[in-house]
Amino acid sequence: MGAFEALTSGLGEQARSFIDPVVKLNKRQALTQGVNLGLIITSALMIWKTLILLTGSESPVVVVLSGSMEPGFYRGDILFLNMGHQPIRAGEIVVFNIDQRDIPIVHRVIKVHERQPGGEVDVLTKGDNNHGDDRTLYARGQLWLNQKHIMGRVVGFLPYVGQVTIIMNDYPYLKYALIGVLALFVIMSKE
Numbered sequence: 001m002g003a004f005e006a007l008t009s010g011l012g013e014q015a016r017s018f019i020d021p022v023v024k025l026n027k028r029q030a031l032t033q034g035v036n037l038g039l040i041i042t043s044a045l046m047i048w049k050t051l052i053l054l055t056g057s058e059s060p061v062v063v064v065l066s067g068s069m070e071p072g073f074y075r076g077d078i079l080f081l082n083m084g085h086q087p088i089r090a091g092e093i094v095v096f097n098i099d100q101r102d103i104p105i106v107h108r109v110i111k112v113h114e115r116q117p118g119g120e121v122d123v124l125t126k127g128d129n130n131h132g133d134d135r136t137l138y139a140r141g142q143l144w145l146n147q148k149h150i151m152g153r154v155v156g157f158l159p160y161v162g163q164v165t166i167i168m169n170d171y172p173y174l175k176y177a178l179i180g181v182l183a184l185f186v187i188m189s190k191e
Contacts, residue, residue, distance in 0.1 A: 081152030
């Protein structure tokens with residue numbers, strides 16, 4: 001009995017029918033499928049970088065991770081951001097990063113402090129579903145957000161589509177399994 005037969009002898013017929021095409025690929029087909037997979041990944045990265053350039057935001061698409069902006073945005077909503085060149089004004093919804101925190105926050109601007117007319121502005125934010133402002137979230141001693149903290153303004157959203165991202169982050173093995181299955185599909189495709 002060969003190595004492949006020994007490996008697949010305990011597997012069901014469905015699993016064997018899934019693995020057989022991968023094993024039977026010749027070197028040229030395997031190389032072509034590897035190049036196709038690389039092109040797909042490169043294309044996705046190019047699209048992401050283009051969106052960064054067009055929107056002026058370091059992260060043009062984010063997922064809402066908490067309920068602090070309900071009823072406007074719910075956990076799992078995907079938000080589209082654009083930085084723009086206009087100063088930020090009270091009432092706008094912004095996504096910002098806090099020093100020493102990895103996860104961006106989506107909240108509404110409630111106050112704007114303009115240092116000089118037409119100059120940079122500092123902002124104070126609050127979640128629509130929160131009782132107080134966000135000063136307790138900011139870094140110690142920080143009372144306002146500066147322009148460097150703002151990732152972008154919310155310009156659109158898709159409700160609940162980001163639940164997939166939340167599930168993938170909550171269950172990382174599921175994420176790796178899905179990536180593996182997608183990679184196998186790309187490798188096994190005949191085109």
